[in-house]
Amino acid sequence: MKLSSPSLxxxxxxxxxxxxxxxxxxxxxxxxxxxxxxxxxxxxxxxxTPGYSVPDEIGCSSADYSRRVVINGDLDAFLxxxxxxxxxxxxxxxxxxxxxxxxxxxxDGAAGSIVVSSQDSRxxxxxxxxxxxxxxxxxxxxxASGVSPTPTAAELSTAVFxxxxxxMNSQFKACSANQLSFTPATGTGVTDGVVDVTLDIxxxxxxKGLVYTAALAKVAALTGIDKTFTYIVSPEGPTFCDxxxxxxxGYADSxxxxxxxxxxxxxxxxTNVHEVGHNLGLDHSTLNGEEYGDxxxxxxxxxxxxxxxxxxxxxxxFLQWFSDYHEDLNPTTTAYSGELVxxxxxxxxxxxxxxxxxxxxSQILTGSCTDTPSNWxxxxxxxxxxxxxxxxxxYCYDWGHLTDVNGVKAETACCICGGGSTSPINLYVSYNKxxxxxxxxxxxxxxxxxxxxxxxxxxxxxxxxxxxGGLTTSGQKYTHTDWDGSGNDLIIELCEITTGSPDTAKVxxxxxxxxxASCSSTTPAPVASTPAPVASTPAPVASTPAPVASTPAPVASTPAPVASTPAPVASTPAPVASTPAPVASTPAPVASTPAPVxSTTPAPVxxxxTPAPVASTPAPVAxTTPAPVSxxxTPAPVAxTTPAPVSSTTPAPVxxxxxxxxxxLKIIKDGNIISRSCTWVGNKATIQRCAMxxxxxxxxxxxxxxxxxxxTSLRMRLTKSDGTxxxxxxxxxxxxxxPIVALGLQTHAGQxxxxxEIVDSPSL
Numbered sequence: 060m061k062l063s064s065p066s067l068x069x070x071x072x073x074x075x076x077x078x079x080x081x082x083x084x085x086x087x088x089x090x091x092x093x094x095x096x097x098x099x100x101x102x103x104x105x106x107x108t109p110g111y112s113v114p115d116e117i118g119c120s121s122a123d124y125s126r127r128v129v130i131n132g133d134l135d136a137f138l139x140x141x142x143x144x145x146x147x148x149x150x151x152x153x154x155x156x157x158x159x160x161x162x163x164x165x166x167d168g169a170a171g172s173i174v175v176s177s178q179d180s181r182x183x184x185x186x187x188x189x190x191x192x193x194x195x196x197x198x199x200x201x202x203a204s205g206v207s208p209t210p211t212a213a214e215l216s217t218a219v220f221x222x223x224x225x226x227m228n229s230q231f232k233a234c235s236a237n238q239l240s241f242t243p244a245t246g247t248g249v250t251d252g253v254v255d256v257t258l259d260i261x262x263x264x265x266x267k268g269l270v271y272t273a274a275l276a277k278v279a280a281l282t283g284i285d286k287t288f289t290y291i292v293s294p295e296g297p298t299f300c301d302x303x304x305x306x307x308x309g310y311a312d313s314x315x316x317x318x319x320x321x322x323x324x325x326x327x328x329x330t331n332v333h334e335v336g337h338n339l340g341l342d343h344s345t346l347n348g349e350e351y352g353d354x355x356x357x358x359x360x361x362x363x364x365x366x367x368x369x370x371x372x373x374x375x376x377f378l379q380w381f382s383d384y385h386e387d388l389n390p391t392t393t394a395y396s397g398e399l400v401x402x403x404x405x406x407x408x409x410x411x412x413x414x415x416x417x418x419x420x421s422q423i424l425t426g427s428c429t430d431t432p433s434n435w436x437x438x439x440x441x442x443x444x445x446x447x448x449x450x451x452x453x454y455c456y457d458w459g460h461l462t463d464v465n466g467v468k469a470e471t472a473c474c475i476c477g478g479g480s481t482s483p484i485n486l487y488v489s490y491n492k493x494x495x496x497x498x499x500x501x502x503x504x505x506x507x508x509x510x511x512x513x514x515x516x517x518x519x520x521x522x523x524x525x526x527x528g529g530l531t532t533s534g535q536k537y538t539h540t541d542w543d544g545s546g547n548d549l550i551i552e553l554c555e556i557t558t559g560s561p562d563t564a565k566v567x568x569x570x571x572x573x574x575x576a577s578c579s580s581t582t583p584a585p586v587a588s589t590p591a592p593v594a595s596t597p598a599p600v601a602s603t604p605a606p607v608a609s610t611p612a613p614v615a616s617t618p619a620p621v622a623s624t625p626a627p628v629a630s631t632p633a634p635v636a637s638t639p640a641p642v643a644s645t646p647a648p649v650a651s652t653p654a655p656v657x658s659t660t661p662a663p664v665x666x667x668x669t670p671a672p673v674a675s676t677p678a679p680v681a682x683t684t685p686a687p688v689s690x691x692x693t694p695a696p697v698a699x700t701t702p703a704p705v706s707s708t709t710p711a712p713v714x715x716x717x718x719x720x721x722x723x724l725k726i727i728k729d730g731n732i733i734s735r736s737c738t739w740v741g742n743k744a745t746i747q748r749c750a751m752x753x754x755x756x757x758x759x760x761x762x763x764x765x766x767x768x769x770x771t772s773l774r775m776r777l778t779k780s781d782g783t784x785x786x787x788x789x790x791x792x793x794x795x796x797x798p799i800v801a802l803g804l805q806t807h808a809g810q811x812x813x814x815x816e817i818v819d820s821p822s823l
Contacts, residue, residue: 095151096121096128097176101312102145103268104337106330109360111305112350116268119150119162124289124317125279127272128157132164138175146314146340151176160272188287188316188339189239189378195219196244196286197253197325200274202262206294207255210326215292216243216251218326225366227331233496234369235380236406246284254281262296267307270297271319288338289317292325309333314340328366329499332357341374342523344515353526354504355491355513367499369402372417372489373517373524381405383723383734384416391543393738394574396567399488399512403495404561412723414561418488419520420549420568422542486539487515488551490564491529507531512553512564531556534578547572554578717765720757737761 098119105113117130134143153172156162163169197215201207210218219227220243228241243252256277262270270293278289293299299321300306308327311318311334318334325331336357344359346352353359356371370378376385384405388395395418400410410416493500493509500509511529514537528537530553542549547570554565555578567576719737726735737758740748749755749762759765770789 105310125276129161149176193287194244195288212253244286267297291319311337313337354501372487377521394569394576398563399490401492402497409561420486
């Protein structure tokens with residue numbers, strides 16, 4: 060029965076003693092009505108003492124977190140796998156189904172009456188909070204008996220916000236290179252970010268989950284509070300520990316904005332960084348099946364109370380703090396040879412533009428997709444529309460989860476393949492070195508992982524990750540058998556570890572019998588997907604023939620390679636040295652198979668002031684991108700010993716060449732800025748990637764757009780002569796007359812060069 064306003068007023072006047080009770084009575088009365096509780100789904104994740112485990116708990120919280128209902132039952136079966144996402148999906152639950160602040164999904168009437176209402180407007184909280192400065196309210200809980208946490212308000216404020224020593228704030232700032240930090244919340248009764256709240260109940264013997272809702276109900280009544288995260292510190296009393304002494308040290312919503320700490324663990328940096336990591340959407344990290352076993356990151360077993368350790372490779376990849384130095388690889392099409400730099404050196408800015416931090420290796424399996432299209436999903440950093448466009452049957456990618464990192468259900472993507480029995484995986488590779496801001500490794504694992512190339516699996520990158528192995532000596536390999544489903548193994552090999560500034564680990568990755576790489580070479584042998592472009596029309600030749608020597612200069616008995624198509628020659632004769640260049644007495648070797656073409660442009664040749672005349676029959680000149688072919692029987696004439704002077708001093712213009720830029724490109728994809736190379740463009744979904752703004756200009760060979768000569772609109776990372784890097788565009792290149800040599804950039808003069816050097820430019 061629902062009362063009208065006059066009836067309700069009369070009823071309250073007659074029975075006011077019954078309504079003197081607190082909001083608990085109000086909540087109970089709602090359950091007698093047919094109202095519904097609107098709430099957001101959350102997964103509560105616990106941190107415990109070693110050897111002890113507490114299962115995750117699914118709940119549904121009100122917008123201000125002051126009420127939370129536990130969800131019991133199989134949520135996948137109830138809503139359909141892929142039909143929800145923690146931290147974003149909102150449910151409407153009839154009050155009649157809520158008993159003791161819990162709902163049973165198998166109860167009569169649950170099906171059809173508990174419905175997905177909408178997506179929370181804060182659906183990307185895990186992603187949104189990865190960078191920026193966020194306000195935290197530290198709530199010091201005192202129960203009705205006067206029992207309070209051991210740490211004082213001042214001690215808690217220091218442990219969370221201080222920038223000296225190792226605190227929650229200082230460690231996040233260090234690990235993110237100042238991209239993520241936390242400051243004190245403000246409001247009535249708040250001092251240095253901390254507020255004391257006194258409950259109306261005793262917490263002795265109560266469930267550890269009660270302090271969450273009881274404290275947040277008090278916080279909701281405060282005025283003028285400006286906060287994003289809430290950090291609750293419980294006193295002794297609730298059942299955080301069992302009879303054996305095994306304890307829960309803290310728990311948090313993942314993703315979410317609330318974390319809870321058991322008494323003195325509120326000042327422990329390993330616990331508070333771990334729990335806020337859950338708020339950001341990170342899961343635990345395992346080793347050999349042990350949930351907290353991974354000693355290389357905060358979400359595993361750091362084993363050191365000072366908290367000076369960051370996150371492992373897959374979790375750092377998800378956080379995207381250093382995406383400029385992430386390399387995505389499909390090893391069945393492209394091998395890898397490169398240098399990995401450890402966390403401390405990356406975060407402190409020592410990494411170079413050509414080096415990498417994290418290597419993501421994606422597995423592609425072919426097979427029958429057994430899932431329905433409603434379960435297809437997408438991921439933040441990948442293109443799967445390409446595979447869906449192919450029909451989705453045998454073009455499947457590494458989709459092992461149900462929503463993208465924004466918590467949004469995808470409309471087009473790829474399904475899990477492998478006949479329903481095998482799901483593709485992602486591997487993540489990094490150089491883990493226990494030093495500096497990442498030094499607090501468990502001593503028991505330092506020999507195996509403290510200075511090693513470490514390999515992890517995780518799908519998605521913020522999910523439950525697993526440390527699979529570590530490579531510590533040159534020549535040591537990690538093998539993933541039958542990587543491609545055709546019996547070919549994936550090989551990850553450590554070539555060498557070099558101590559320096561930065562420290563580096565050279566690594567190669569390839570699939571046996573499919574792609575190749577060698578530790579003895581700088582990079583894996585490239586295989587050109589399309590022939591190098593050659594000028595279609597010969598450049599004009601000088602109209603007046605130059606005198607020819609009566610006796611031709613000696614020519615090597617085995618002809619040197621000459622371009623099959625005449626190379627462009629300047630309309631003003633190119634200068635030649637006054638004394639003819641010596642010709643090798645030993646024939647130059649001719650490769651039986653064309654050698655791979657280098658990606659950089661040859662260095663310019665010095666030009667003398669007085670050029671020599673050119674032969675009447677122009678000598679063949681190698682094009683900018685040489686291609687060896689057969690040589691004509693008659694050797695090319697050369698200039699006489701004493702050249703005739705030429706009045707012109709204008710050097711021949713340099714002919715631009717169509718090459719992919721080796722720089723990492725800033726690309727806007729799905730509203731996010733990502734940093735990628737032309738290799739990434741060519742790995743897969745090339746047509747779609749080339750269609751992104753500026754990509755075809757920067758990667759003309761990969762995108763088959765060499766006929767169009769335009770400056771790319773993308774911003775590119777350049778390394779200056781002092782070792783620092785800047786991100787600039789082509790407009791910046793043209794703005795000054797400062798001599799500049801820019802890697803992979805075509806300047807307004809049309810000249811390509813092969814390094815980065817800023818000369819006499821203090822204003823940069």
